[in-house]
Amino acid sequence: MLKLPPPVWALIYVLLTLAISRQLGWPELPGLPLPGLGITLAFIPWALPVWAAVMFHRAGTEINPVSPTNRALVVDGPYRYTRNPMYLGLVLATFGVAIWVGAWPMFLAPLALFATVNWVHIPFEEAKMRRQFGATFDQYLARVRRWV
Template sequence: MQRVSAVFGSALFFLVAPCVLAGLIPWSMTRWEFRPPLFDLDATRAVGILLIVAGLPGLVDSFARFALQGLGTPAPIAPTQKLVVTGLYRYVRNPIYIAVVAVIFGQALLFGDWRLLWYGALLWLFFHVFVVMYEEPTLKQTFGAEYESFRTNVPRWIPRLTPWRAV
């Protein structure tokens, strides 16, 4: 039953957070209408598509890992019981935030909208402050040495080239 509630909670939080932050808000800003390409380069649209295509599966995979392996959700009100250190978490500590920002930047490039670039940058800044001020201290307190080992070996924002394997 615990796994079922974790899956349900993660699915609900997915609709509330990433779908709103990377879907509803960008749509409300742009109505997903194409403007002239940024920097007057059509190639920026292709880069935008790549960012969206790269971000979405990573987002879904990370949410699934929180529910199925961590037995919780990414939401602070229903956190995981186990530290998740598999999948994309072997490369970077915050793949959900990176994926959300990648999807937003991808839309900015695809639709040629500078406002989305600013929105994505401000959202990343918010994520950074939240991670440093709340998430990392909470994870250290909750998971102790296990989190410290993870934190020491896996970067916060820029992915490592080879996967880290927990001992």
């Protein structure tokens, strides 16, 4: 699972749930779809990954979490509020797509993405960062929550 980055998993999950929704005849949840809210939630959360990427660039380090070396531990910008702003943005964006489409199978995409990053990608990345940054990373873990 680590060979595919989370944005690819997000796309796979959205496409899979779209196919399931289509196969089931687009079974809507009561009160949905909400296209305006869904579109907003599908696009605004992309500000988090962009902001995080800018912070990585300013720190002169790599964005790729599986890189053998990262030059800096980024703790500014969105990283003051969440340890995973890029993943949070992806999960919120897939949730926005679900609200936009309104079919209940679509809500499986953000759940599957959350599970994939929370229990596969993040533990691997945190172990790597702990090895690389030691006590500094442990202090950061104590100050900032994984999600929000």
